[in-house]
Amino acid sequence: MIVELITTGSELLLGEIVNTNSAYLSSALNQAGFDVVYHSTVGDNRARMRSVMEIALERADIVITSGGLGPTLGDFTKEVMADLLGLPLCLHEPSLDKIKCFFAHRHTHMPVNNKKQAMVPEGSYILNNSCGTAPGIVIQHNNKVIIHLPGPPHELKTMVKDELLPYLSKHYPQEAIIVSKELHTYGLGESTVDETLRDILLAQSNPTIALLARPGEILVRITAKANNTTVAEELIADMEKQIRARLGNIIFSTDDKTMEEVVAESLLSNKKTIALAESCTGGLVTSRLTDVRGASAYLIGSVVCYSNDIKEKQIGVPHQTLLDYGAVSEPTARAMAEGVRRLNETDIGVGVTGIAGPDGGTPEKPVGTVYIAVAGKDETTCRLCHFTGNRTTIKRLVSQAVLNEIRNYLNR
């Protein structure tokens, strides 16, 4: 069944709050097998609200509104809909009693204008609001289902989970449910991933595949529709196998696992300790590695060596190397990695040096030029990378690249 969500409230149109209700409702309803295909937002204006509702009732089977069920003059969502459907509003005694109790519980009397929250369209089914005073409303009218939910996110979420979803699955059982799995990739651009998977993407039906560009990664999302979880997961597993055959090692994690978590797990399972010498990233890589609980098991320490003097004195980058090749060079990156490994007596040492910008770039070494070295017992690898963006973007992208170099080093 086609669902349209209508979120109401001028604060949304003024950009004072972000519309999290639409995201929550969409996720919950899609997983329950309903197709949410339109979101609309309209302010506290009766005429515009009515026209938005008319359009929704034409193109959707289920129309869900959120907001405008409060006691104030600016709350009139259910009134506008009832008027559009030609339904009178009647007092719902149990709701009025609940509202009175709600205030009594706070040792205050119910303000008279809260009474309007207990007025509901004739023939409505009531969804209990366990967090507030506005009852939820379900109306079945000319083969359409109209649902009114309160605007405050915690009231809406609780009502959807405890009241709406059970009601919908009982009265409108869906044949199919939806399950998704995300594959996080690093190392290829969106269009290259798109080309690599082109024929699979063209042939997709169920499961479907979506590519999403995120800072420092491309997300491949597999979404399967089936009449039960087991079947959906089988469909996903099969598709995942095909995609892994194409993308291989650039897939660094699945679902919500971050790059730093992947590297941390790999360090732990390989029983390796690590230390970093960070220049252009200014400690960001170490900070990300210490975002993972239990980091002290593998991270011994790091040196943020911003000045050449520190590079030389603290981690022993040879004076001549800095003179001959400069701070942003492969020899310096290698010396940093080897130096910090020696200093902290770890299995792995990492050196990262580059130009985060916006100043300091040259024609030979433009802003975004970065050398990443990883030193182990026997050998040191070094990679030259180029990034674009503002200073913080470049730092973030470099930190992702450094973590990926560590990951590759551990996977050799």
Add this chain to the structure above:
Amino acid sequence: MIVELITTGSELLLGEIVNTNSAYLSSALNQAGFDVVYHSTVGDNRARMRSVMEIALERADIVITSGGLGPTLGDFTKEVMADLLGLPLCLHEPSLDKIKCFFAHRHTHMPVNNKKQAMVPEGSYILNNSCGTAPGIVIQHNNKVIIHLPGPPHELKTMVKDELLPYLSKHYPQEAIIVSKELHTYGLGESTVDETLRDILLAQSNPTIALLARPGEILVRITAKANNTTVAEELIADMEKQIRARLGNIIFSTDDKTMEEVVAESLLSNKKTIALAESCTGGLVTSRLTDVRGASAYLIGSVVCYSNDIKEKQIGVPHQTLLDYGAVSEPTARAMAEGVRRLNETDIGVGVTGIAGPDGGTPEKPVGTVYIAVAGKDETTCRLCHFTGNRTTIKRLVSQAVLNEIRNYLNR
């Protein structure tokens, strides 16, 4: 002028991402004096997208889309609109060159499917994309203005700020504009700030004042409406004076200036150099200080001393201090600050040690216990703080507290 925003992308309808673009665009456009009265969201479905665009063109003067300008098969927003308007797509050579440069800078060839990003409707005005490959597009057609923006929030925001708003204010100047100014405070809770400003908050009309709780700060937003910027700014300046008289030094910055930028400016104007010894923050404070351009002028280096061994060997925390008081203690924090100051020969040394959790807490020193020491030539200060939240939240809150300690030290 009436504005409708159309955000495209199935990930929005699946509830996989929250629609922050609509909130950002609404806020920016309202401040510029435009009335955003409808938000619509539609998925990657040509027929439905076309119908949503048709409705928008009927009821709005300016229709702004975001998303669907990428190189993949799922990107077709501008194609659907061009077809609806009956406009052919033409190659925009400068955009193609920019895209080629973008890839050349990464030392890779432009994938062939990126070329479609340079195809624009005949007669379009182009908005430069300084963060990505998809140019923005402005079309003037039958007294309507159609604007296509990229979906990635950082690309969209930069384009709106640098390209779209200047274009709109030049071609469609509005009568009443809205100007806001934000005062960032650190050190008092929301309710305390609310009490301190109570009578001002009750008396507000124009300008209005809003208090917003953000991680590590309370924001005081002053918003004035007037027919020109000068008048609005006068209204704001008067209100700001009243608020500053109440809140004083807890206001650490205005508008978009971050705590790290404030500290960086203070270090520069005081001609002070700094070095940090970070334990529980794992390099986050140093990373934030190096997010500011030109950080090398004041930041010499830092040591992330996660293990006691490093605290002892690299920055000279006495073995006995660690034995007697433990790693999370005032004496250790002080020794870290003084040690790293000595090691890096800086004016200021900072030591931060605590328990980020979720493990490592004790009844005496629960998770969130943190000692922050700042060492100068003559004296060392130390503060004990307590924070709650998950590991990354605590790290972020601690980093804010450390930066504020440095700010207070420099303001003495």
